[in-house]
Amino acid sequence: MLGITTRRLLPALALLAVVATACRGNDGGAMNTGGSAPDVHDRLAQYTTVRLTTDLGTLSEHERQMLPLLIDAAREMDPIFWQQAYGNGDSLLAAIDDSATRRYAEINYGPWDRLHGDEPFLAGVGAKPAGANFYPRGMTREEFDSAAAASSDSGAALRSLYTLVRRDSAGKLTTTPYHVAYAAANDSAAASLRAAARLADDPALRHYLELRAQALLSDDYRASDLAWMDMKNNTLDIVIGPIETYEDALFGYKAANEAYVLVKDKDWSRRLARYISFLPSLQKGLPVPAAYKPQLPGTSSDLNAYDVVYYAGQANAGAKTIAINLPNDETVQRDKGTRRLQLKNAMRAKFDKILIPIVNVLIGQDQRQDVKFDAFFANTMFHEVAHGLGIKNTINGKGTVRAALRDQASALEEEKADVLGLYMIDTLHARGDLPEADIRSNYITFLAGILRSVRFGASDAHGKANMATFNFLQQRGAFTRDSAAGTYSVNVDKMRTALTALAEKILRLQGDGDYQGVSAFYQELGRIPPELQADLDRLSTAGIPVDILFEQGMSVLTPESASESASAQPAAGGGGR
Numbered sequence: 335m336l337g338i339t340t341r342r343l344l345p346a347l348a349l350l351a352v353v354a355t356a357c358r359g360n361d362g363g364a365m366n367t368g369g370s371a372p373d374v375h376d377r378l379a380q381y382t383t384v385r386l387t388t389d390l391g392t393l394s395e396h397e398r399q400m401l402p403l404l405i406d407a408a409r410e411m412d413p414i415f416w417q418q419a420y421g422n423g424d425s426l427l428a429a430i431d432d433s434a435t436r437r438y439a440e441i442n443y444g445p446w447d448r449l450h451g452d453e454p455f456l457a458g459v460g461a462k463p464a465g466a467n468f469y470p471r472g473m474t475r476e477e478f479d480s481a482a483a484a485s486s487d488s489g490a491a492l493r494s495l496y497t498l499v500r501r502d503s504a505g506k507l508t509t510t511p512y513h514v515a516y517a518a519a520n521d522s523a524a525a526s527l528r529a530a531a532r533l534a535d536d537p538a539l540r541h542y543l544e545l546r547a548q549a550l551l552s553d554d555y556r557a558s559d560l561a562w563m564d565m566k567n568n569t570l571d572i573v574i575g576p577i578e579t580y581e582d583a584l585f586g587y588k589a590a591n592e593a594y595v596l597v598k599d600k601d602w603s604r605r606l607a608r609y610i611s612f613l614p615s616l617q618k619g620l621p622v623p624a625a626y627k628p629q630l631p632g633t634s635s636d637l638n639a640y641d642v643v644y645y646a647g648q649a650n651a652g653a654k655t656i657a658i659n660l661p662n663d664e665t666v667q668r669d670k671g672t673r674r675l676q677l678k679n680a681m682r683a684k685f686d687k688i689l690i691p692i693v694n695v696l697i698g699q700d701q702r703q704d705v706k707f708d709a710f711f712a713n714t715m716f717h718e719v720a721h722g723l724g725i726k727n728t729i730n731g732k733g734t735v736r737a738a739l740r741d742q743a744s745a746l747e748e749e750k751a752d753v754l755g756l757y758m759i760d761t762l763h764a765r766g767d768l769p770e771a772d773i774r775s776n777y778i779t780f781l782a783g784i785l786r787s788v789r790f791g792a793s794d795a796h797g798k799a800n801m802a803t804f805n806f807l808q809q810r811g812a813f814t815r816d817s818a819a820g821t822y823s824v825n826v827d828k829m830r831t832a833l834t835a836l837a838e839k840i841l842r843l844q845g846d847g848d849y850q851g852v853s854a855f856y857q858e859l860g861r862i863p864p865e866l867q868a869d870l871d872r873l874s875t876a877g878i879p880v881d882i883l884f885e886q887g888m889s890v891l892t893p894e895s896a897s898e899s900a901s902a903q904p905a906a907g908g909g910g911r
Contacts, residue, residue: 374434382879384683386886388597388641397570400530402888404572407526408593410519411647415591419466420444448652449790449880465584469499481507495589496553513553520550539568559661563670571596580795586741592647602639610637617723621838625729626845631722636673644886653790653881656681659718664726674718685710691878693782698823701778709779716755723754728847738847746852749799750840753833777829781813789870789880798860805859807832
């Protein structure tokens, strides 16, 4: 199952205590967990299930032996993320009698619905804390800032990506390093990574796995991030550890644990690699003054296509990502760039099972044929490449953009990548470097993609980014809504002009480190208007799923299932050519 994949049985007395008290949430509030939530079956129906398979025939014998070890390591991120997102997940799940409600808690890694603005679906749990379980309950921003200002050492520890903030016996804020708080799971994951490293034939992959195992036990990830950037010839890959800060909606300081186990499509990856070389010229052409684009992005970054065969932790919570751009360390980005990983099997599943049914309801009839997998793949791919454009450090001494914008940084960065991804496609096509692109198709597919993504809600970074983009573009006439048909149609010329204006606004906000400006921007535009919500409700009425769940693991990855999947699915080579 997803969520906690290896259930740890509660001791008998503890279980009796949990049942006797009808369970208490991590905030001490009583919860009613006896029966299913009234609409839990409708909530489950928001997801459609996909089998994560790949062609195992591309793997060597040693790689086949490594794969279950990498999955074992990835699986250990689940109990860690449960602790970060909620608290004791085992006690929560054990106290839920209804199987459907329990399953929904597993999908969400807690009692809050990630597709519905983190609203609770269990009675009595209360609102999800903005800081999840990274900070103590009742802690205010002012209290945190005061404690962080007390000394440079305490401030660094409190703001660290890899510490939990707790109270000592005197009520003072203190920190616990991740490698201490999650020692058992990290030890197990590190052992599996080291066992896989001993089997690795590729020296760079072996080196990375050894360093990543060490990083899980020390919270020092830079060396392994650099080693990950140096891998070029590996077929297997694993992204593992505390990585993204989306779960920390209080400050955006704390990284949450997750993992992806990946199998590279080397043919596709070779086709994509050429686009990285265009980054410096694209940076120079950004629609902002030179002060907002002082750095030229590196060209040593990788752009690769993968089949993903296992998701865990934050990556597996609620809506699933279909592309990755890492590492997040600004120093590594400056020195080595980033790697952009396109998860093509997951991407194809979302296109076929979700996007096309949405298009047939919400896109104008004369534009439906323009929504194509080629454009969906390209939009997603260039979104990840576009993270390398723009500005990483503010122009007025406020430090990095991420530090200056705090909890607003992730949303604005995701919105920047959306907008600049289309800017890249348009620019490369205009100068002949992307002749196969159909800009009309990219724009219409982009709008359809927003309509798909905003169904996740506007509570997280991606949701706010999507809603702000939708509202900004609509205000400028980039698309119109036919009130009689309830469908949306793109005006290509106005879309181009509006995207240029939005790109400039985002890049200025980042360069200025304008926290108040970004907050006001999302306060105004980061909401789902009633008319759009009514249209989204029509999708639910039509039975169109919102996102995907996975059947995954070694029980799925057999030669027969991989072969059957390959013959049953459309060719993965549909996009990006």
